[in-house]
Amino acid sequence: EDQVTQSPEALRLQEGESSSLNCSYTVSGLRGLFxxxxxxxxxxxxxxxxxxxxEEKEKERLKATLTKKxxxxxxTAPKPEDSATYLCAAGGGSQGNLIFGKGTKLSxxx
Amino acid sequence: xxxxxxTPSHQVTQMGxxxxxxxxxxxxxxxxxxxxxxxxxxxxxxxxxxxxxxSEKSEIFDDQFSVERPDGSNFTLKIRSTKLEDSAMYFCASxxxxxxxxxxFGDGTRLSIL
Numbered sequence: 001e002d003q004v005t006q007s008p009e010a011l012r013l014q015e016g017e018s019s020s021l022n023c024s025y026t027v028s029g030l031r032g033l034f035x036x037x038x039x040x041x042x043x044x045x046x047x048x049x050x051x052x053x054x055e056e057k058e059k060e061r062l063k064a065t066l067t068k069k070x071x072x073x074x075x076t077a078p079k080p081e082d083s084a085t086y087l088c089a090a091g092g093g094s095q096g097n098l099i100f101g102k103g104t105k106l107s108x109x110x
Numbered sequence: 111x112x113x114x115x116x117t118p119s120h121q122v123t124q125m126g127x128x129x130x131x132x133x134x135x136x137x138x139x140x141x142x143x144x145x146x147x148x149x150x151x152x153x154x155x156x157x158x159x160x161x162x163x164x165s166e167k168s169e170i171f172d173d174q175f176s177v178e179r180p181d182g183s184n185f186t187l188k189i190r191s192t193k194l195e196d197s198a199m200y201f202c203a204s205x206x207x208x209x210x211x212x213x214x215f216g217d218g219t220r221l222s223i224l
């Protein structure tokens with residue numbers, strides 16, 4: 001069965017304290033690994049797509065990496081505005097329907 | 111920047127009633143999706159739609175659910191006879207070229223069944 005698992009469920013950081021979020025996946029016929037940010041009461045906001053092991057993508061304080069079984073979202077020197085739930089999703093199925101993890105709720109304190 | 115819009119933002123309905131959730135995908139996108147998120151749980155795939163027909167659906171998407179693209183801009187999800195367990199956030203998403211491309215999501219409709 002296709003599955004995506006994220007850890008930790010919640011992460012509290014001080015402003016400037018770097019850390020990583022983990023996403024492990026077992027998906028047959030992976031059609032991309034996607035990271036989204038979700039703010040309360042909002043829909044998922046697209047951040048990155050990774051397609052092959054070894055690939056890396058960066059955007060401001062965020063960097064996403066991919067191996068054959070896991071993806072990591074590295075947050076460097078986070079700010080309070082980075083506080084959100086970060087969702088990992090694997091693309092599968094014939095039309096790329098997304099299989100989501102439960103998310104990591106990140107809180108960054110000033 | 112183009113975005114996916116969903117209406118209403120919140121829908122309250124009595125159990126057993128029909129409800130229609132509406133979405134306007136990004137204008138040049140061709141593939142459309144519905145997902146739901148029950149409070150505290152994962153976002154779950156419901157259905158994908160391309161070229162005016164369902165491409166794929168999950169086990170959740172039973173005979174009580176239907177989707178339609180009634181015109182060139184709207185994409186709707188209908189639940190014929192709502193149940194308490196249908197209470198959730200429903201998200202619409204679209205993408206230009208289908209699989210392996212990022213899906214862009216609306217802000218959802220919160221459906222509350224009484």
